[in-house]
Amino acid sequence: MNTNYTNSTRILRTTMTLQRKLLVLVVLLSIPLLTKGQTNELKRHYVPFDVQLKATATAKSTNQVVTETISQQGATWLRLFFKDVNLGKESTLTITSTLDGASQTLTAESIKTWKNTSAYFNGDQITITLTVAAGETNIRASIKELGVGDPDPTSKSQCGSVDNRVDSADDAIGRIVPVGCTGWIISTGKYVTAGHCVGSRAQVLEFNVPKSNPDRSIIHPGPEDQYPIDSYVSPYPSIPSQANDWAVFEAGPNSQTGLTAFQAQGKAFEVTQDDPGSDITITGYGVDSGIDNQTQQTHTGPTASYTDTFVRYVTDTEGGNSGSPIIDTATGKAVGVHAYGGCSTNGSGSNSGERATISDFWIAMGYGTPPPPPTEDCVGNVSSFPLSESFENTLGAWTQSTIDDINWTIDANGTPSSNTGPSSAAAGNYYVYVEASGNGSGYPDKSAILNSPCLDFSGVTEPSVSFKYHMYGSAINELVVEARTNNTGDWATVFSRSGDQGNSWNAAAIPLTSYAGVSSVQLRFRVTTGSGSGGWQSDIAIDEVTISDGDNTPPPPPVCDSLDFNDFSINSFANQDAAGNYSIGSGGAAISMANNTWKFIPLNYTVTPNTVIEFDFSSTSQGEIHGIAFENDNSLSSSRVFKVHGTQSYGIRNYDDYAGGTKKYTIAVGNFYTGTMDRLVFINDNDSGSGNTSTFSNVKIYEGTCGALLSAENAIADLESKTPIMGTEDEFSAIQVKIAPNPTRGAFTIQVSNYNKDIQGTIYNVLGKRVRVLSLQKGNNAVSSSAFGLNPGIYLIKFTGPDVELGTQKLIVN
The missing domain is CATH 2.60.120.200 (Jelly Rolls)
Known part of the structure; x- marks a missing residue:
């Protein structure tokens, strides 16, 4: 049979700068900064193209062949995007790589499966051959765009200081391009990847992937190992969340062999809902240096934890590993799909993914209705106590x-x-x-x-x-x-x-x-x-x-007996205990606290409307707050503090009248609040200085009149005013932070007054990006804007003390 050839060569040299199309991957962060979806999109750009291949005349008895050669200097791979294609019933379109001779032949049926695109071809030059079958008319194929692979300079990172991944060759695990993810075959004939990997960027599933080039640019397998990705099932694109980050997809048959990947690879994972064992293996196409970049590698590490939704593991992964199977090392079965990296090079954190126990995920994989979730039913039958x-x-x-x-x-x-x-x-x-x-x-x-x-x-x-x-x-x-x-x-x-x-x-x-x-x-x-x-x-x-x-509740303190501090543990309260200096005196009847000290003793007591606390108080000098309080947690609450001395307008001030010496206070606690309490708090707050000591002694807690003949109601009425007089300041009101000079051209000073705890100053630019964190102490703190990289502009400095915000001030650098 005679064949007519029409030969032409087109060398494409792009002289203008083409704007690259950036595809932004939406990643849900469940763990700030350290939990991230692990895709690694192929570095690429796209060149607009307008070339049409068609027969010059109709040949009734012979085939006609039209060829076109396309080059893109420096490309690591090329891919074609077609429009206006008509291949009739017998005509074909063949693309061949000049570098390795790999080729793909498309028919009218298979080019629809490939959605008018080609496979990936290694190198910077390909030849396109349109073979027009004898007797067929109007056969044509137009190229509208050329995908061009770029060198990939991305540096790697991994879980821990050493990358422990090694080469792998699991026939059931493939690479998804151009999104840069991993996909795998399951025993139902379907394919699995992460939810954030699907969509328009998940186009081709590749198996038997070769090593990459020394410069990290990837090498594609031949078209006989590439499969066009079809429809997928995943809730993630509509409702992005870590719990939804799974996907099950289909892939069309290969254009060369006519086989699906499930048929051709001869390997598939069995998926199980069993709890994962002690070790997890992750195999996939994560980034790396040199020839290992985005080639199949594997690593095994310990299981960190798991729930009915997630499994976490300290196993090395990288960008590109998203979609990898989470393999129970002991059984070789897949228990879920890897989606997020949470490790750092210092060894903290863990990587994670979704378990197959998610009902919709299990059903989408074709395994039918999942078994019921594990129960928390109690076991045993204890009837003998204690x-x-x-x-x-x-x-x-x-x-x-x-x-x-x-x-x-x-x-x-x-x-x-x-x-x-x-x-x-x-x-x-x-x-x-x-x-x-x-x-x-x-x-x-x-x-x-x-x-x-x-x-x-x-x-x-x-x-x-x-x-x-x-x-x-x-x-x-x-x-x-x-x-x-x-x-x-x-x-x-x-x-x-x-x-x-x-x-x-x-x-x-x-x-x-x-x-x-x-x-x-x-x-x-x-x-x-x-x-x-x-x-x-x-x-x-x-x-x-x-x-x-029987009732194990500890009895309340003996009626009218003083507390013995030797019977209690003395604990720091509410992160306010800056100095922490205290001593027990008078045989256990007194607690003395120096400088800035907040302490509590564990004391289970139900404060009723008749509850009274009685104590003797003395202080060597006046700080900001001196007082006592019942509390039911370790949080600072001014509405429960009875202030007896101090410069700040704080807490309940009905008894705020200490003038010197030793003064006895009898406070009608139940007149101001009631409830179940578990601690008694003693406060000697002196943020602005030192050398102060306060003593609480002969502390008694009782109901009503402590044995007197008066009724409890009369005893309460005879005490101080029944209307609470509340302070107008919080614990930090006296603190002063000043920036001078402001505006500044270089050095400036941050002055901290009336506070003897450490302060942190966090500097943000006008875009809200953190620029610097300063550790500040009481007094003058010298700062150099040039040394800290503060360029001219407006900044905000947020000041915080231990577990508390102290305010934000503006800084102008000229």
Whole structure:
């Protein structure tokens, strides 16, 4: 058979600068700064093109061939985008790489599957061949755009200081381009990737990917290993969230072999909803240096935590790994899809993805209706009390939850994190605690639940639970005890504490009277870790748990007897305890506090309308606030502080009349507030100086008249005014921060007055970007705008003390 050829060569040299089209990946950040979707789009630009291939005449008995050569100097790969294509019934269009000879032949049917695009071809030159079948008319193909691969200079990063990924060749895992993600085959014949990988940028799924060029520019496999991506199922594009970041998609058959990737690769992952094991393997196409860039690599690391939605792991991943299978190393089965990087080179944090336990995800993969989620039904049947547990290297009858984020840890001799957690057990050698370390794994706002066995209270008349708890750290969040009956219904809160409770074990005793006579009761301890960058300082521990038949509530202090401070732990209060200097005197009857010191003692007491507190007070000099307060958490509340001395207009001021010497105060607490309290606070606030000492002694708490014949009502009426006189300032009102000169041309001074704690000044530009953080102390702090890189302009400086904002001031640099 004779064949007519029409040959032409077109060398495209772009002389004008073409604006690159930037595609912005929308990534939901669940963990600020460290949780990010791990795509790595191919570096590329697009060149407008207008070339048409068509037959010069109709040949009735022979094929006619039209060729076109296209070059783009410096390109790492080329891809064609067509318009106005007509290939009839037998005509074909073939694209061939000059560099490696790889080719793709498209027919009228397959070019529709490829949505009028071609495969990726390595190198900077391709040849296009239009073969017009004999007898077919008006056969043509117009090229409208050329995709051009650019060199990729991106630097790598990984989880920890060393990149532990190694080469891999898993036939079920492919590379999605140009978005720069990973996709994989599952046993139902479908394909899985991350939700933020799908859409217009997910166009081709490549398998058997070769090594990249030494300059990191990727090399595409031949067209026989490229598959056009078709429809997908994912909630993520409409409702972007980490919990929705999964996708299941289809891919068309290969234009050369006619096979799907599922048929051609001969490998697929079995997906399971089982809990992940101790180690996780991630295999995918993450970025790297040199020839390893966006080629298949794998690494195995420990599982950090998991819930019904997420699994977190300390396994090396990089940009481009989004969509990789989360593989349970022990079984080789996939338990979910990788979507987010949360590690840093210093080893903190963990990477994460969505589990196959998400119902819609499971259904989309074609596995049918998922099994019911794990239950939290209690096990066992305890009917003999007391039931005591001190966690001596065991959880005993208590069990870890399966619906929380992280587990409780049995520990002794102090938690590994500094400035948080206990240093020893409350009883015995061991305790259980929640370790908050690890951005994305231990915090922010991670939950840990410890479940009791089934408790049979059918023969119990006065059920109660008592325990010791330790909540010390700058980011302490919450400890809650909850109960429910018969494994059904909502959990009811029976105890809660939030915030720093001091560096000591505290006691709690909770009556469970409403559950008396109930045959199936379950309790649980639920902890939520801290938020913010310092969230790791939120370890919470419990110990010495006892469930009893009888009231374990500690009795109130003996009527009319003075408190003995030797019987109590002395704890810092509300992050205000700057100096922390105190001593116990008079055989335990007095506490003296020097300089800027705020202390509390644990004291379970229900303040009633008849509650009175009595004490003797003396002070060597006047600070800002001297007073006493009942509190039920470790937060500063001026409405509960009875101020007896000081320069600030603060708190309840009905008793603010100290003039010297030793003065006895009898304060009708119940006249101002009531409620269940767990601590008594003593305040000697002296932010602006030192050398001050205040003493509280002979402290008595009682109901009514302390044994006198008068009624409680008359005793309260005989005391000071019943109308609260409230202060007009908060604890920080006296603090002064001044910037001079302002405007400035270079050096300036930040003057801090009336405050002896450290202050932080955070400088922001007018766009809200943080520029610098300054550590400031009382007095004059010299600052050089040039040394700190402050260019001429307007800045805002936000001043903060320990856990409190002190205000924002404007700075002008000329």
